[in-house]
Amino acid sequence: MPTDTSAKISIFKRRESEARSYCRSFDTVFTQAKGSELTDSKGRSYIDFLAGCSSLNYGHNDPDMKAALLDHISADGLAHGLDFHTSAKADFLDAFDQHILRPRNLDHKVMFTGPTGANAVEAALKLARKATGRSNVIAFTNGFHGVTMGALAATGNSYHRGGAGTPLSGVTRVPYDGYFGADTDTASYLETMLSDGSSGVDAPAAILLETVQGEGGLNAASPEWVQRIAALAKAHGALLIIDDIQAGCGRTGGFFSFEEMGITPDIVTLAKSVSGFGLPMALMLARPQHDIFGPAEHNGTFRGNTHAFITASVAIRKFWADAAFQRSVAAKAQLLTSALEEMSGLIPGSKLKGRGMMQGLDVGAGELAASICARAFENGLIIETSGNKDQVVKVLAPLTTPEETFVKGLNTLRSAIRGVTDSSKFAAE
Numbered sequence: 001m002p003t004d005t006s007a008k009i010s011i012f013k014r015r016e017s018e019a020r021s022y023c024r025s026f027d028t029v030f031t032q033a034k035g036s037e038l039t040d041s042k043g044r045s046y047i048d049f050l051a052g053c054s055s056l057n058y059g060h061n062d063p064d065m066k067a068a069l070l071d072h073i074s075a076d077g078l079a080h081g082l083d084f085h086t087s088a089k090a091d092f093l094d095a096f097d098q099h100i101l102r103p104r105n106l107d108h109k110v111m112f113t114g115p116t117g118a119n120a121v122e123a124a125l126k127l128a129r130k131a132t133g134r135s136n137v138i139a140f141t142n143g144f145h146g147v148t149m150g151a152l153a154a155t156g157n158s159y160h161r162g163g164a165g166t167p168l169s170g171v172t173r174v175p176y177d178g179y180f181g182a183d184t185d186t187a188s189y190l191e192t193m194l195s196d197g198s199s200g201v202d203a204p205a206a207i208l209l210e211t212v213q214g215e216g217g218l219n220a221a222s223p224e225w226v227q228r229i230a231a232l233a234k235a236h237g238a239l240l241i242i243d244d245i246q247a248g249c250g251r252t253g254g255f256f257s258f259e260e261m262g263i264t265p266d267i268v269t270l271a272k273s274v275s276g277f278g279l280p281m282a283l284m285l286a287r288p289q290h291d292i293f294g295p296a297e298h299n300g301t302f303r304g305n306t307h308a309f310i311t312a313s314v315a316i317r318k319f320w321a322d323a324a325f326q327r328s329v330a331a332k333a334q335l336l337t338s339a340l341e342e343m344s345g346l347i348p349g350s351k352l353k354g355r356g357m358m359q360g361l362d363v364g365a366g367e368l369a370a371s372i373c374a375r376a377f378e379n380g381l382i383i384e385t386s387g388n389k390d391q392v393v394k395v396l397a398p399l400t401t402p403e404e405t406f407v408k409g410l411n412t413l414r415s416a417i418r419g420v421t422d423s424s425k426f427a428a429e
Protein backbone atom coordinates (compact mmCIF):
# COMPACT_ATOMS: atom_id res chain seq x y z
CA MET A 1 0.00 0.00 0.00
CA PRO A 2 1.47 3.41 -0.96
CA THR A 3 2.18 5.58 2.06
CA ASP A 4 3.17 9.02 0.80
CA THR A 5 0.74 11.35 -0.92
CA SER A 6 2.54 11.47 -4.28
CA ALA A 7 2.61 7.67 -4.48
CA LYS A 8 -1.10 7.49 -3.69
CA ILE A 9 -1.96 10.05 -6.35
CA SER A 10 0.25 8.18 -8.79
CA ILE A 11 -1.85 5.01 -8.50
CA PHE A 12 -5.00 7.01 -9.24
CA LYS A 13 -3.48 8.48 -12.39
CA ARG A 14 -2.04 5.15 -13.47
CA ARG A 15 -5.04 2.91 -12.79
CA GLU A 16 -8.21 4.93 -12.36
CA SER A 17 -10.35 5.64 -15.44
CA GLU A 18 -10.11 8.94 -17.28
CA ALA A 19 -13.77 9.40 -16.32
CA ARG A 20 -12.68 10.59 -12.87
CA SER A 21 -13.70 14.20 -12.37
CA TYR A 22 -13.87 15.91 -8.95
CA CYS A 23 -10.44 14.66 -7.97
CA ARG A 24 -8.93 16.61 -10.85
CA SER A 25 -9.93 19.84 -9.09
CA PHE A 26 -8.89 18.69 -5.60
CA ASP A 27 -5.50 17.08 -6.10
CA THR A 28 -4.86 15.68 -2.64
CA VAL A 29 -5.67 12.48 -0.76
CA PHE A 30 -8.43 12.83 1.82
CA THR A 31 -8.27 10.55 4.84
CA GLN A 32 -10.85 11.79 7.38
CA ALA A 33 -14.01 13.87 7.59
CA LYS A 34 -16.06 15.28 10.43
CA GLY A 35 -18.97 17.67 10.30
CA SER A 36 -18.19 20.26 7.64
CA GLU A 37 -14.46 19.62 7.32
CA LEU A 38 -12.20 17.13 5.58
CA THR A 39 -8.58 16.28 6.38
CA ASP A 40 -6.00 15.10 3.88
CA SER A 41 -3.02 12.77 4.26
CA LYS A 42 -0.77 15.73 5.08
CA GLY A 43 -2.99 16.67 8.03
CA ARG A 44 -4.41 19.77 6.37
CA SER A 45 -8.09 20.59 7.00
CA TYR A 46 -10.52 21.91 4.40
CA ILE A 47 -13.97 23.43 4.86
CA ASP A 48 -16.44 21.53 2.70
CA PHE A 49 -18.72 23.67 0.51
CA LEU A 50 -19.43 20.74 -1.84
CA ALA A 51 -20.95 18.20 0.60
CA GLY A 52 -20.77 15.29 -1.79
CA CYS A 53 -22.72 17.38 -4.32
CA SER A 54 -25.51 17.68 -1.73
CA SER A 55 -25.22 14.05 -0.59
CA LEU A 56 -24.05 15.19 2.84
CA ASN A 57 -26.64 17.76 3.87
CA TYR A 58 -26.19 16.68 7.50
CA GLY A 59 -22.40 16.75 7.30
CA HIS A 60 -19.77 14.04 7.54
CA ASN A 61 -20.06 11.27 10.14
CA ASP A 62 -22.99 12.56 12.14
CA PRO A 63 -22.40 10.96 15.57
CA ASP A 64 -25.96 9.72 16.09
CA MET A 65 -26.21 8.14 12.66
CA LYS A 66 -22.76 6.61 13.06
CA ALA A 67 -23.62 5.13 16.45
CA ALA A 68 -26.86 3.61 15.13
CA LEU A 69 -25.06 2.12 12.14
CA LEU A 70 -22.28 0.66 14.28
CA ASP A 71 -24.85 -0.83 16.65
CA HIS A 72 -26.68 -2.42 13.72
CA ILE A 73 -23.49 -3.91 12.31
CA SER A 74 -22.28 -5.09 15.72
CA ALA A 75 -25.58 -6.90 16.29
CA ASP A 76 -25.23 -8.73 12.95
CA GLY A 77 -28.07 -6.75 11.43
CA LEU A 78 -28.69 -7.42 7.76
CA ALA A 79 -26.18 -5.84 5.42
CA HIS A 80 -28.18 -6.71 2.32
CA GLY A 81 -31.77 -7.77 1.98
CA LEU A 82 -32.97 -7.25 -1.61
CA ASP A 83 -36.51 -6.01 -0.97
CA PHE A 84 -37.19 -8.37 1.95
CA HIS A 85 -39.32 -7.16 4.83
CA THR A 86 -36.74 -6.09 7.40
CA SER A 87 -36.94 -4.28 10.71
CA ALA A 88 -34.61 -1.59 9.34
CA LYS A 89 -36.86 -0.90 6.34
CA ALA A 90 -39.99 -0.87 8.51
CA ASP A 91 -38.38 1.67 10.83
CA PHE A 92 -37.39 3.90 7.93
CA LEU A 93 -40.84 3.78 6.35
CA ASP A 94 -42.45 4.58 9.70
CA ALA A 95 -40.16 7.59 10.23
CA PHE A 96 -40.65 8.79 6.65
CA ASP A 97 -44.41 8.43 6.91
CA GLN A 98 -44.70 10.09 10.33
CA HIS A 99 -42.31 13.02 9.87
CA ILE A 100 -42.15 13.66 6.13
CA LEU A 101 -45.19 12.46 4.18
CA ARG A 102 -48.14 12.84 6.55
CA PRO A 103 -47.26 16.35 7.83
CA ARG A 104 -47.19 17.47 4.18
CA ASN A 105 -50.44 15.66 3.26
CA LEU A 106 -48.64 13.47 0.72
CA ASP A 107 -50.20 10.07 0.05
CA HIS A 108 -47.37 8.76 -2.11
CA LYS A 109 -46.18 5.18 -2.14
CA VAL A 110 -42.43 4.71 -1.62
CA MET A 111 -40.48 2.67 -4.16
CA PHE A 112 -36.88 1.70 -3.52
CA THR A 113 -35.01 1.88 -6.81
CA GLY A 114 -31.33 1.26 -7.46
CA PRO A 115 -28.91 3.27 -5.32
CA THR A 116 -28.43 6.40 -7.43
CA GLY A 117 -30.53 9.36 -8.46
CA ALA A 118 -30.40 8.28 -12.09
CA ASN A 119 -32.00 4.96 -11.04
CA ALA A 120 -34.90 6.86 -9.49
CA VAL A 121 -35.33 8.99 -12.63
CA GLU A 122 -35.31 5.89 -14.84
CA ALA A 123 -38.03 4.34 -12.68
CA ALA A 124 -40.08 7.55 -12.79
CA LEU A 125 -39.92 7.80 -16.59
CA LYS A 126 -40.84 4.14 -17.01
CA LEU A 127 -43.76 4.43 -14.61
CA ALA A 128 -45.12 7.57 -16.26
CA ARG A 129 -44.99 5.92 -19.68
CA LYS A 130 -46.65 2.77 -18.39
CA ALA A 131 -49.35 4.70 -16.52
CA THR A 132 -50.29 6.93 -19.46
CA GLY A 133 -49.57 4.69 -22.42
CA ARG A 134 -47.57 7.53 -23.96
CA SER A 135 -43.86 7.75 -24.71
CA ASN A 136 -42.97 11.45 -24.99
CA VAL A 137 -41.56 13.30 -21.97
CA ILE A 138 -41.30 17.08 -21.65
CA ALA A 139 -37.97 18.15 -20.11
CA PHE A 140 -36.33 21.55 -19.84
CA THR A 141 -33.29 23.42 -21.04
CA ASN A 142 -30.32 23.07 -18.66
CA GLY A 143 -32.01 20.23 -16.78
CA PHE A 144 -29.79 17.49 -15.40
CA HIS A 145 -31.31 14.15 -14.42
CA GLY A 146 -28.47 11.63 -14.65
CA VAL A 147 -26.33 9.94 -17.28
CA THR A 148 -27.97 6.53 -17.73
CA MET A 149 -29.69 6.35 -21.08
CA GLY A 150 -33.27 7.26 -20.16
CA ALA A 151 -32.24 9.98 -17.71
CA LEU A 152 -29.63 11.25 -20.14
CA ALA A 153 -32.27 11.72 -22.83
CA ALA A 154 -33.93 14.20 -20.44
CA THR A 155 -30.62 15.89 -19.57
CA GLY A 156 -29.70 19.00 -21.53
CA ASN A 157 -25.91 19.14 -21.14
CA SER A 158 -24.30 18.45 -24.53
CA TYR A 159 -21.06 17.14 -23.03
CA HIS A 160 -22.83 14.42 -21.07
CA ARG A 161 -25.23 13.68 -23.92
CA GLY A 162 -22.24 13.19 -26.19
CA GLY A 163 -21.04 10.36 -24.00
CA ALA A 164 -24.03 8.21 -24.99
CA GLY A 165 -22.63 7.32 -28.40
CA THR A 166 -26.14 6.76 -29.74
CA PRO A 167 -29.23 8.88 -30.45
CA LEU A 168 -31.25 9.86 -27.40
CA SER A 169 -34.98 9.98 -27.97
CA GLY A 170 -38.39 10.13 -26.33
CA VAL A 171 -37.97 13.65 -24.93
CA THR A 172 -39.11 17.07 -26.12
CA ARG A 173 -36.98 19.93 -24.76
CA VAL A 174 -38.66 23.23 -23.90
CA PRO A 175 -37.34 26.44 -22.31
CA TYR A 176 -37.13 26.63 -18.51
CA ASP A 177 -38.40 29.57 -16.50
CA GLY A 178 -36.37 32.64 -17.45
CA TYR A 179 -34.48 30.92 -20.26
CA PHE A 180 -35.22 33.78 -22.68
CA GLY A 181 -35.15 36.45 -19.98
CA ALA A 182 -37.80 37.97 -17.78
CA ASP A 183 -39.91 39.24 -20.66
CA THR A 184 -40.68 35.82 -22.17
CA ASP A 185 -43.33 33.62 -20.55
CA THR A 186 -42.09 30.09 -21.18
CA ALA A 187 -45.12 28.51 -19.47
CA SER A 188 -47.33 30.15 -22.08
CA TYR A 189 -44.96 28.90 -24.76
CA LEU A 190 -45.41 25.33 -23.53
CA GLU A 191 -49.16 25.79 -23.23
CA THR A 192 -49.36 26.90 -26.85
CA MET A 193 -47.25 23.96 -28.03
CA LEU A 194 -49.33 21.40 -26.12
CA SER A 195 -52.62 22.93 -27.25
CA ASP A 196 -51.75 22.95 -30.94
CA GLY A 197 -52.20 19.58 -32.63
CA SER A 198 -49.83 20.71 -35.37
CA SER A 199 -46.99 21.86 -33.09
CA GLY A 200 -45.20 18.57 -33.58
CA VAL A 201 -45.07 17.90 -29.84
CA ASP A 202 -46.59 14.53 -29.02
CA ALA A 203 -48.92 14.30 -26.04
CA PRO A 204 -46.58 13.78 -23.09
CA ALA A 205 -46.48 10.98 -20.57
CA ALA A 206 -44.78 13.30 -18.10
CA ILE A 207 -43.37 16.74 -17.52
CA LEU A 208 -40.06 16.43 -15.65
CA LEU A 209 -38.40 19.34 -13.87
CA GLU A 210 -36.12 20.53 -11.08
CA THR A 211 -37.43 23.52 -9.16
CA VAL A 212 -33.78 24.60 -8.84
CA GLN A 213 -31.47 23.32 -11.55
CA GLY A 214 -28.47 22.07 -9.62
CA GLU A 215 -26.02 21.25 -12.40
CA GLY A 216 -27.66 23.61 -14.88
CA GLY A 217 -26.49 26.74 -13.09
CA LEU A 218 -28.76 27.16 -10.05
CA ASN A 219 -31.66 28.45 -12.14
CA ALA A 220 -34.59 28.74 -9.72
CA ALA A 221 -38.13 28.54 -11.05
CA SER A 222 -40.72 30.85 -9.56
CA PRO A 223 -43.62 29.28 -7.63
CA GLU A 224 -46.06 30.77 -10.14
CA TRP A 225 -44.26 29.16 -13.07
CA VAL A 226 -44.15 25.76 -11.34
CA GLN A 227 -47.86 26.02 -10.55
CA ARG A 228 -48.64 26.73 -14.19
CA ILE A 229 -46.54 23.78 -15.37
CA ALA A 230 -48.33 21.54 -12.86
CA ALA A 231 -51.69 22.75 -14.19
CA LEU A 232 -50.57 22.09 -17.78
CA ALA A 233 -49.53 18.55 -16.88
CA LYS A 234 -52.93 17.87 -15.36
CA ALA A 235 -54.85 19.48 -18.23
CA HIS A 236 -53.01 17.43 -20.83
CA GLY A 237 -53.07 14.09 -19.02
CA ALA A 238 -49.36 14.04 -18.19
CA LEU A 239 -47.78 13.15 -14.86
CA LEU A 240 -45.77 15.85 -13.11
CA ILE A 241 -42.36 14.54 -12.00
CA ILE A 242 -40.32 16.71 -9.63
CA ASP A 243 -36.65 15.74 -9.56
CA ASP A 244 -35.68 16.64 -5.98
CA ILE A 245 -32.47 14.65 -5.96
CA GLN A 246 -30.24 17.67 -5.35
CA ALA A 247 -32.75 20.31 -4.25
CA GLY A 248 -34.53 18.12 -1.69
CA CYS A 249 -33.76 16.89 1.83
CA GLY A 250 -33.67 20.44 3.21
CA ARG A 251 -31.31 21.98 0.66
CA THR A 252 -33.84 24.63 -0.40
CA GLY A 253 -35.51 25.02 3.01
CA GLY A 254 -38.28 22.46 3.36
CA PHE A 255 -37.70 18.74 3.08
CA PHE A 256 -39.02 19.01 -0.48
CA SER A 257 -38.18 21.94 -2.72
CA PHE A 258 -41.81 22.38 -3.80
CA GLU A 259 -43.42 22.53 -0.35
CA GLU A 260 -44.35 26.22 -0.47
CA MET A 261 -45.48 26.15 -4.10
CA GLY A 262 -48.97 24.77 -3.62
CA ILE A 263 -48.53 21.73 -5.87
CA THR A 264 -48.63 17.97 -5.37
CA PRO A 265 -46.41 16.16 -7.86
CA ASP A 266 -47.53 12.80 -9.23
CA ILE A 267 -43.98 11.48 -8.84
CA VAL A 268 -40.98 12.71 -6.84
CA THR A 269 -37.43 11.40 -7.14
CA LEU A 270 -35.05 11.53 -4.17
CA ALA A 271 -31.46 10.37 -3.64
CA LYS A 272 -28.21 12.02 -2.49
CA SER A 273 -28.93 13.07 1.14
CA VAL A 274 -31.96 10.84 1.69
CA SER A 275 -29.75 8.29 3.50
CA GLY A 276 -28.48 11.05 5.79
CA PHE A 277 -24.97 9.62 5.94
CA GLY A 278 -23.75 9.62 2.36
CA LEU A 279 -24.74 6.01 1.80
CA PRO A 280 -26.23 5.07 -1.60
CA MET A 281 -30.01 5.25 -1.51
CA ALA A 282 -32.69 6.46 -3.91
CA LEU A 283 -36.47 6.65 -3.75
CA MET A 284 -39.30 7.19 -6.17
CA LEU A 285 -42.49 8.50 -4.59
CA ALA A 286 -45.68 7.95 -6.61
CA ARG A 287 -49.33 8.74 -6.02
CA PRO A 288 -51.18 5.48 -5.24
CA GLN A 289 -53.19 5.53 -8.47
CA HIS A 290 -49.94 5.47 -10.45
CA ASP A 291 -48.29 2.69 -8.44
CA ILE A 292 -48.85 0.11 -11.17
CA PHE A 293 -45.54 -1.71 -11.65
CA GLY A 294 -45.92 -5.46 -11.27
CA PRO A 295 -43.66 -7.35 -8.82
CA ALA A 296 -40.02 -6.82 -9.88
CA GLU A 297 -41.11 -5.13 -13.12
CA HIS A 298 -38.59 -2.46 -12.19
CA ASN A 299 -35.92 -3.86 -9.91
CA GLY A 300 -32.26 -3.94 -8.99
CA THR A 301 -30.04 -6.00 -6.70
CA PHE A 302 -29.41 -2.97 -4.49
CA ARG A 303 -32.94 -1.57 -4.42
CA GLY A 304 -32.87 -1.38 -0.64
CA ASN A 305 -29.69 -0.38 1.22
CA THR A 306 -30.23 -1.70 4.74
CA HIS A 307 -27.40 0.36 6.23
CA ALA A 308 -28.91 3.46 4.61
CA PHE A 309 -32.29 2.65 6.19
CA ILE A 310 -30.60 2.80 9.61
CA THR A 311 -28.96 6.18 9.10
CA ALA A 312 -31.92 7.69 7.24
CA SER A 313 -34.29 6.85 10.09
CA VAL A 314 -32.00 8.66 12.52
CA ALA A 315 -31.66 11.66 10.18
CA ILE A 316 -35.43 12.05 9.81
CA ARG A 317 -36.16 11.83 13.53
CA LYS A 318 -33.21 14.02 14.49
CA PHE A 319 -33.71 16.83 11.98
CA TRP A 320 -37.36 16.70 10.87
CA ALA A 321 -39.43 15.86 13.97
CA ASP A 322 -39.88 19.58 14.63
CA ALA A 323 -39.18 22.90 12.90
CA ALA A 324 -35.89 23.79 14.63
CA PHE A 325 -33.62 22.45 11.90
CA GLN A 326 -35.63 24.14 9.17
CA ARG A 327 -35.36 27.47 11.00
CA SER A 328 -31.58 27.08 11.28
CA VAL A 329 -31.32 26.37 7.56
CA ALA A 330 -33.35 29.50 6.79
CA ALA A 331 -31.02 31.59 8.95
CA LYS A 332 -27.92 30.24 7.18
CA ALA A 333 -29.55 30.80 3.80
CA GLN A 334 -30.10 34.46 4.67
CA LEU A 335 -26.46 34.73 5.76
CA LEU A 336 -25.39 33.13 2.48
CA THR A 337 -27.52 35.51 0.41
CA SER A 338 -26.04 38.55 2.15
CA ALA A 339 -22.48 37.30 1.71
CA LEU A 340 -22.96 36.51 -1.98
CA GLU A 341 -24.59 39.88 -2.61
CA GLU A 342 -21.51 41.54 -1.13
CA MET A 343 -19.19 39.31 -3.20
CA SER A 344 -21.08 40.09 -6.40
CA GLY A 345 -19.89 43.67 -6.04
CA LEU A 346 -16.34 42.43 -6.56
CA ILE A 347 -17.14 41.09 -10.04
CA PRO A 348 -18.94 43.52 -12.36
CA GLY A 349 -21.87 41.87 -14.08
CA SER A 350 -22.04 38.88 -11.74
CA LYS A 351 -25.35 37.83 -10.22
CA LEU A 352 -26.81 35.61 -7.53
CA LYS A 353 -28.45 32.33 -8.50
CA GLY A 354 -30.50 29.70 -6.66
CA ARG A 355 -32.34 29.76 -3.35
CA GLY A 356 -32.04 28.45 0.20
CA MET A 357 -28.74 26.72 0.87
CA MET A 358 -28.41 26.06 -2.85
CA GLN A 359 -27.04 29.41 -4.01
CA GLY A 360 -24.10 30.61 -6.00
CA LEU A 361 -22.55 33.42 -7.97
CA ASP A 362 -22.73 33.53 -11.76
CA VAL A 363 -19.44 35.22 -12.67
CA GLY A 364 -20.06 35.10 -16.42
CA ALA A 365 -17.19 32.86 -17.53
CA GLY A 366 -16.16 29.30 -16.76
CA GLU A 367 -12.46 30.16 -16.69
CA LEU A 368 -13.02 32.82 -14.04
CA ALA A 369 -15.22 30.53 -11.94
CA ALA A 370 -12.66 27.72 -12.16
CA SER A 371 -9.87 30.07 -11.10
CA ILE A 372 -11.87 31.25 -8.09
CA CYS A 373 -12.55 27.65 -7.00
CA ALA A 374 -8.90 26.70 -7.50
CA ARG A 375 -7.73 29.67 -5.40
CA ALA A 376 -10.28 28.77 -2.73
CA PHE A 377 -8.95 25.21 -2.61
CA GLU A 378 -5.41 26.47 -2.18
CA ASN A 379 -6.69 28.37 0.86
CA GLY A 380 -8.57 25.46 2.42
CA LEU A 381 -12.07 25.56 0.90
CA ILE A 382 -13.65 22.87 -1.28
CA ILE A 383 -16.12 24.40 -3.72
CA GLU A 384 -17.13 23.68 -7.31
CA THR A 385 -18.86 25.16 -10.32
CA SER A 386 -22.05 24.51 -12.28
CA GLY A 387 -23.87 25.96 -15.26
CA ASN A 388 -23.95 25.50 -19.01
CA LYS A 389 -20.47 27.04 -19.19
CA ASP A 390 -19.40 26.14 -15.63
CA GLN A 391 -19.67 29.85 -14.87
CA VAL A 392 -21.48 29.58 -11.52
CA VAL A 393 -19.50 29.28 -8.27
CA LYS A 394 -21.83 27.03 -6.34
CA VAL A 395 -22.14 26.87 -2.54
CA LEU A 396 -23.43 23.51 -1.27
CA ALA A 397 -22.24 23.57 2.34
CA PRO A 398 -23.67 20.97 4.74
CA LEU A 399 -26.85 22.35 6.27
CA THR A 400 -25.46 21.58 9.73
CA THR A 401 -22.33 23.71 9.26
CA PRO A 402 -21.67 25.73 12.46
CA GLU A 403 -22.07 29.44 11.81
CA GLU A 404 -18.43 30.16 12.72
CA THR A 405 -17.21 27.61 10.17
CA PHE A 406 -19.71 28.80 7.58
CA VAL A 407 -18.54 32.41 7.92
CA LYS A 408 -14.90 31.28 7.73
CA GLY A 409 -15.64 29.44 4.51
CA LEU A 410 -17.45 32.45 3.04
CA ASN A 411 -14.51 34.67 3.98
CA THR A 412 -12.17 32.26 2.21
CA LEU A 413 -14.37 32.42 -0.89
CA ARG A 414 -14.40 36.21 -0.73
CA SER A 415 -10.59 36.28 -0.48
CA ALA A 416 -10.33 33.92 -3.44
CA ILE A 417 -12.53 36.20 -5.52
CA ARG A 418 -10.46 39.23 -4.59
CA GLY A 419 -7.22 37.41 -5.31
CA VAL A 420 -8.32 36.18 -8.72
CA THR A 421 -10.03 39.38 -9.88
CA ASP A 422 -7.02 41.47 -8.78
CA SER A 423 -4.69 39.37 -10.90
CA SER A 424 -3.50 40.93 -14.15
CA LYS A 425 -5.19 38.25 -16.28
CA PHE A 426 -8.72 38.94 -15.07
CA ALA A 427 -8.35 42.58 -14.06
CA ALA A 428 -7.99 43.54 -17.70
CA GLU A 429 -11.19 41.74 -18.73
